Structures are given as C-alpha cells and as structure tokens.
Amino acid sequence: MDVVLRHLSAFTDGIVTTLELTALSFLGALLIGVVVAAMRVSPVAALRGVGTVYVETFQNTPLLVLLVLFVFGLPEVGVIFPLFTTAVIVIALYEAAYIAEAVRSGINTVSIGQAEAARALGLTFGQSLRLVILPQALRGVVQPIGNIFIALTMNTSLAAAVGVVELTSAANRVNLMEAQPIPVFVGAGIGYMLICATAGIVTGMIERKVAIVR
Amino acid sequence: MSASRVLFDEPGPIARRRMRIATIVVGVAVAALLAVAVKRFADHGQLDADKWRPYTTWPMWRYLLEGLWATVRAAAVATALSVVGGIVLALGRLSRQRALRWSATVYIEVMRTVPVLLLVYLVLFGLPHYGVDLPLFWKLVLPLSVSASAVFAEIFRAGILSLDRGQREAGLAVGLTDGQTMRLIVLPQAVRRLLPSLVSQSVGLLKDTSLGFIVSYSELLYSGRVLATYNRLLIQTYIIIALVYIVLNASLSKLARTLEARQGFRSVGRRRLRTLVRAKAAADQPL
Numbered sequence: 001m002d003v004v005l006r007h008l009s010a011f012t013d014g015i016v017t018t019l020e021l022t023a024l025s026f027l028g029a030l031l032i033g034v035v036v037a038a039m040r041v042s043p044v045a046a047l048r049g050v051g052t053v054y055v056e057t058f059q060n061t062p063l064l065v066l067l068v069l070f071v072f073g074l075p076e077v078g079v080i081f082p083l084f085t086t087a088v089i090v091i092a093l094y095e096a097a098y099i100a101e102a103v104r105s106g107i108n109t110v111s112i113g114q115a116e117a118a119r120a121l122g123l124t125f126g127q128s129l130r131l132v133i134l135p136q137a138l139r140g141v142v143q144p145i146g147n148i149f150i151a152l153t154m155n156t157s158l159a160a161a162v163g164v165v166e167l168t169s170a171a172n173r174v175n176l177m178e179a180q181p182i183p184v185f186v187g188a189g190i191g192y193m194l195i196c197a198t199a200g201i202v203t204g205m206i207e208r209k210v211a212i213v214r
Numbered sequence: 215m216s217a218s219r220v221l222f223d224e225p226g227p228i229a230r231r232r233m234r235i236a237t238i239v240v241g242v243a244v245a246a247l248l249a250v251a252v253k254r255f256a257d258h259g260q261l262d263a264d265k266w267r268p269y270t271t272w273p274m275w276r277y278l279l280e281g282l283w284a285t286v287r288a289a290a291v292a293t294a295l296s297v298v299g300g301i302v303l304a305l306g307r308l309s310r311q312r313a314l315r316w317s318a319t320v321y322i323e324v325m326r327t328v329p330v331l332l333l334v335y336l337v338l339f340g341l342p343h344y345g346v347d348l349p350l351f352w353k354l355v356l357p358l359s360v361s362a363s364a365v366f367a368e369i370f371r372a373g374i375l376s377l378d379r380g381q382r383e384a385g386l387a388v389g390l391t392d393g394q395t396m397r398l399i400v401l402p403q404a405v406r407r408l409l410p411s412l413v414s415q416s417v418g419l420l421k422d423t424s425l426g427f428i429v430s431y432s433e434l435l436y437s438g439r440v441l442a443t444y445n446r447l448l449i450q451t452y453i454i455i456a457l458v459y460i461v462l463n464a465s466l467s468k469l470a471r472t473l474e475a476r477q478g479f480r481s482v483g484r485r486r487l488r489t490l491v492r493a494k495a496a497a498d499q500p501l
Contacts, residue, residue, distance in 0.1 A: 043222040044233050046240040060417070060463035061456050062424035065435055069456060072442075073449035077254045125222045150327065157329035161428055172335050181340030189328045196327035 004187035007174045014170030015191050021087060021156040021166060022195070026149055028092030033099025034134070040104055043125055051100070058097035064158050066090050071162040087159040095152045102144040106137035139210045146203030150196045157192075167191050255449075265447055269454055274441070281437030282458060288355050288433055289420040295359035296419065297412065300366025305396065307371055318367070325364035333357035334425055350431040358422050362415075369411050373404035410474035417466045421459070434458060 004011060039051035058066075070090045071083065081089070110133050118128035160169035171188035175181050225233060255261045268274050306318030334357045341348065348356065377400055385395030405412075426433035432440070438455040442448045 043225065043229075044236040044240065046237040046244075050240060050244065056464055056467075057460060060421075060460045060467065062421035062435070062459060064424040064427055065452065065456050065459060068427070068435070068439075069449070069452040073452045076449045077258045077260055079254070119222075154327070154329040157331040160331060161425075168329060168332050168335065171332070172339065175335075175339055179343060181336060181343050185332055185336045185340060188332055189324075192329060192332070193324065193327045 003174065003178050003180045003183050007178070010170045010174055011167070011187065011191065014165065014167035014188075015195075017084075017164065017166040017170075018153070018156055018191075019195070021084070021091065021159060021164070022149075022153045024088045025091035025095065025156070026152055028088065029095035029099050029148075029152065030145075032092060032096035034103055034138075036096060036100035037103035037107065038129060038134075040100065041107055041129070055097045055100055058094050059101075061094075063091070063094050063155055064161060066094055067158060067162045083162070083164055087156075087162065087164050091152065091156060091159070095148060095155070098148050098151070099145060102141045102148060103134075103137060105144075106141035107133055109140055110136045136212065139212055142203060142207040142210065146199060146207075149199050149203070153195050153199065154192065260449055266450055268445060268447065269450065277441065278434065278437060278455070278458065281432060281434040282462070284431070284437075285420065285423050285426070285433040286462075288351065288358075288423045288426065288431070289416065291351075292355045292358040292362060292419050292423070293412075293416045295355070296362035296366045299359060299363030300370050301401070303363055303367035304370035304374060307367065308374060322364040322367050325361050326368075328361070330357055330361045330422055330425065331428070333361055334428060338429060350429060354423065354426050354429045354431045354433070358419060358425070362419055362422075365415060365418075366412070369408055369415065370404065373408040373411075374400055376407065377404055407477070410470045410477065413473060414467060414470035417463045417470075420463060420466070424459075 036051050036054050039047045040055070042048060042051075067087065067090050070086050074080070074086075114132055114136065115128060118132040123131065156166060157168040159166055160172065163169075165173070167188050171184050175184040178184065222229075252261070259265070303318045303322060306314045307322065309315050309318070334354070337348065337353050337357050381399055381403065382395055385399040386392070390398065423433050424435040427435045427439060430436060434455055438451045442451040445451075
C-alpha cells in the first residue's frame with residue numbers, strides 16, 4: 001500500500017476532483033430532473049412531449065458517447081467550454097433523465113386524494129404541484145435518488161476517458177509510473193467505496209428525517 | 215400517466231385557451247432552439263452536403279454496422295455471463311452457509327460501488343503485468359460481466375424473495391430437496407417474473423460496451439472514433455452513432471415495457487377473475 005502513500009497527493013487531488021464533479025453535476029441533475037418531471041405530468045401536451053423526448057434521448061445514449069460528442073464534437077461548431085465544465089454539463093444532463101423518472105414515479109405514488117383536495121381548494125396545476133404534490137413526492141424518492149447519486153459518482157469516472165484527471169485517471173497515471181496495478185487500483189476503489197458508503201449513510205439519515213409515516 | 219391526469223381538471227374554455235397559448239410558446243421555444251443549433255452548424259460549415267454525404271454511402275454504413283454487430287455481440291455475451299453470475303451470487307447471498315452468504319454479500323457490495331472503468335483499467339493495464347494478456351473482446355466483456363453480475367444478483371434476489379413462500383414450502387412438502395425446489399420451482403418462476411427487468415438491465419450493459427472506446431475493441435463507438443480520425447467528420451460521426459444507440463436502446467426499452475405490460479395484464483386478468491368468482495359466490499349465497 002506504500003505506493004498509494006507515496007503518491008498520496010495525486011490521489012487526494014483525484015478524489016477532490018471526483019467530489020467536485022459529483023457535487024456540481026448532481027445539483028444540476030436534480031434541478032433539471034425536477035423540471036423535466038413536472039413537464040411530463042403537465043396538462044400541456046407539447047410540454048409532455050418535450051419531456052418524454054428528453055428522457056428517452058438521454059436514457060438511451062451511453063454517457064461516454066455524450067461525453068465524446070460534447071468534448072470533441074461541439075468545438076467543431078464553435079461551442080467551447082473548459083473541459084471540466086463540459087463534463088459537469090454532460091453528466092448533469094444525462095443523470096437528470098434518471099432523476100426525472102424517479103421523481104415522476106414519486107409523483108405517481110402520492111395518493112390521488114391529495115391532488116383532488118388541492119384542486120378542490122382551487123389551486124392551479126402549478127400551485128398544487130409546487131405546494132402539495134412535489135413536497136410529498138420528493139420525500140418518497142429519497143432512496144432512489146440516493147441510488148442515482150451513487151451511480152453518478154461511479155459515472156464521473158468516465159470523465160477520465162475524455163481527459164479529466166479525477167480519481168480513476170489519477171490512479172491510472174500512478175500505475176503507469178509505478179507499474180503496481182493491484183495496490184493502486186484497489187486504493188482508488190476504496191476511495192469510491194468510501195464516497196458511496198458516506199452517500200448511503202447520508203441518504204438513510206435524510207430518509208429517516210423526512211419520511212412520512214402513513 | 216392516468217394517475218397524473220388527476221393533477222388537473224378537464225379543461226374548460228379558458229383553460230383550453232391557456233393550453234393552446236402554452237403549446238404555441240413551447241413550439242416557438244423548441245423551434246428557436248433548433249434554429250440556433252442549425253445556424254451554429256451552418257456558420258461553421260458543418261451542414262455542407264459533402265460533410266454528410268459520406269454517411270449516405272454503403273461502405274461507411276457497412277463499417278458502422280460491423281461495429282454495431284461487435285457491440286451487440288459483446289453486450290449479449292456480457293449479459294449471458296452476468297445472468298449466470300447473478301444467479302450464483304443471489305443463491306450465495308440467500309444460502310444458509312454463513313461463509314457463502316458473507317462472500318457473496320461482500321462481492322455484491324464492493325462491485326456495486328466500484329466504477330466499471332476502474333475494472334477495465336485493471337484488466338487493461340494490471341493483468342498484463344502478471345502475465346495475463348486477454349484478447350480485446352474479453353478485455354471489455356470480462357470487467358463488464360464482473361461488475362454487472364452484482365447488479366443482476368440483486369435483481370434475482372429480489373425476484374426470488376418476491377415469490378410466494380408457499381411455492382418453496384410446497385416443493386419441500388412433496389419431498390424435493392432444497393436444491394431441486396430452487397431449480398425446478400422457485401427459479402423458473404422468478405426468472406419469468408424478472409424478464410422485463412433483465413431486458414431493461416441489458417440496455418445498461420449495451421451502453422457500457424461503449425467502453426470499447428478505451429479498450430480499442432472495435433465496437434460502435436470505437437469504430438466511430440476510427441472513422442472520425444480518418445475522415446475528420448467528428449460531429450457528424452458522433453451524432454450518427456448517438457442516433458444508432460438511441461434507436462437500438464429505445465427498441466430494447468420498448469420491449470421491456472411491453473413484456474411488463476403483458477405481465478401486468480395477465481395478473482390483473484387473474485385478479486379480475488378472482489373478484490368475479492368471489493362476487494358470483496356471494497350472489498349465490500341465500501340472503
């Protein structure tokens with residue numbers, strides 16, 4: 001394990017980049033995902049259509065294809081962002097499709113009486129979604145969104161393939177220098193497991209805190 | 215969809231007008247976005263006919279279809295291996311022997327939190343160090359199967375646990391051993407019930423085969439990379455590849471949904487049958 005200790009700064013830099021990538025793209029995915037979910041249940045057919053196309057497109061394209069398209073393709077039409085920003089945008093767009101589906105399934109589990117009560121009070125669609133349905137729906141999907149967070153953490157490793165130096169890429173570089181694959185990759189794996197275990201514990205805490213006992 | 219319909223009333227004249235306006239606004243917004251995109255492409259000369267013409271010719275498509283075939287082959291083999299691995303791991307996790315149960319649990323928990331790319335790097339740069347140099351195909355398929363087995367194991371475990379306990383008890387009661395009950399009674403029913411999840415999970419594996427890009431196994435994405443370095447049509451190539459993936463995966467997802475809907479229909483049908491029978495029995499009772 002002393003290979004890992006000798007290159008500790010490379011590993012910690014990698015973990016910090018992975019954490020930044022994860023946090024920023026998760027925030028973006030959460031925002032876009034809730035909006036897309038709201039579109040998919042709205043009364044306007046055109047909005048529903050746009051939401052469906054969004055989800056189908058991003059769920060059915062490999063993340064790596066999107067990364068390659070955005071990083072190497074878009075500069076060809078003059079859309080140039082820094083590499084890290086591009087990775088955050090792509091991962092956020094991709095995971096938003098999954099969050100949208102999780103939130104939508106949460107919306108569908110809120111009991112019909114809630115929506116009927118909101119309508120009976122004269123709330124509009126937007127109001128009843130914002131004030132009555134979504135707060136309850138989001139409480140119900142803490143666990144699925146936690147799972148998406150873990151998947152997202154693992155997916156940030158694909159950014160290594162387009163040149164972002166995060167944990168996987170850092171481990172690969174150290175291995176190329178030291179040629180000791182087992183300790184190096186096991187070290188990186190433990191890094192990911194720590195992040196995911198923390199995420200699991202936090203998800204459990206949030207769930208206990210916000211869960212509605214019915 | 216039907217549940218979310220409750221969120222709004224049957225629209226009256228004012229609501230209908232508002233919805234029409236909203237539809238027009240959405241339409242204009244989408245059209246504007248498309249227009250901006252098209253203008254960007256046109257300004258950089260990416261819409262020129264000769265930049266897209268190569269993709270109307272057969273040799274290009276033959277090359278891409280060969281890539282697609284390699285993708286499908288890798289995904290199919292990886293799915294098959296993961297299904298087998300998943301069943302073994304699920305049985306291990308449900309086993310009564312503590313050592314088996316623990317090792318299966320540790321494997322599943324570790325593999326569910328370690329990125330596939332890390333495993334790919336390990337196979338790519340790690341194994342040759344110890345004198346194991348696999349063919350390219352296995353450099354891609356092995357890490358995918360190792361990782362996906364854990365996911366499939368959890369699916370199978372859920373399926374086995376979701377089965378009515380009476381099935382297993384009945385098997386034991388007619389004198390079958392534990393293993394026979396599992397093989398002849400529990401697993402066939404669980405697999406059938408899980409078919410939709412297995413199909414939709416294979417979409418995930420199909421997407422993961424794009425890691426061939428890193429292994430330089432010539433599946434679809436890597437073929438695209440080769441084409442793009444050769445003809446310099448980066449954006450066109452990658453857009454076409456994304457479309458191919460979307461068509462393929464959307465049809466697989468559709469298949470999964472159809473399978474699920476059919477199962478749902480069947481169980482609803484059975485439930486309806488049961489209610490009917492019960493209602494009839496109640497009606498036959500003397501008042």
